[in-house]
Amino acid sequence: MSTAGAAETDTEAAAVANTSGITAxxxxxxxxxxxxxxxxxINDISGGCGQAFEAMIVSPLFAKKxxxxxHRLVNSALRTxxxxxxxxxxxxxTPEEWEQKQGS
Known part of the structure; x- marks a missing residue:
């Protein structure tokens, strides 16, 4: 039994992602x-349909924020x-926070 709007195959999922134009x-x-x-x-957590993503972003622009x-900075960059x-x-x-996380 399929969920309405859910892709049933990888091919369908790729077609939906290609239609929206949003990919990892x-x-x-x-x-x-x-x-x-x-x-x-970036991980597509929607099963490949390009509708839900989680991301780890490392940027020096996050310093002192x-x-x-x-999040506002990221959302502004990805508004569309x-x-x-x-x-x-x-x-x-930040790069420093990322390095600390990798070292632990």
Whole structure:
């Protein structure tokens, strides 16, 4: 039994993602360009249909900004893309915070 709107095959999921134009790769490219991100890891958590993403974003532009300010910066950079998807969950770190996390 399928859920309304859910892709039943990988081919269908790819077609839906291609229709919306939102992919992990396109989000990564935009974040690297607009936020000078040194590391971006985006996971499509929607089963491949391109409607829900979680992200780890590392950028020097996050320095001296609280979580809300970091999310606003990301959301501003991805305004068009976020309007076209269902769910977006970013985690934002500075390069120093990222290095500390990798070392622990």
């Amino acid at each position: 790769q396109s989000l990564t490219a935009t974040l690297k360009e607009k936020l000078e991100a040194s590391h971006v890891d 609280n979580t809300l300010a970091r 893309e976020i309007a076209a998807i269902h769910a977006w969950t970013p985690k934002c770190m």
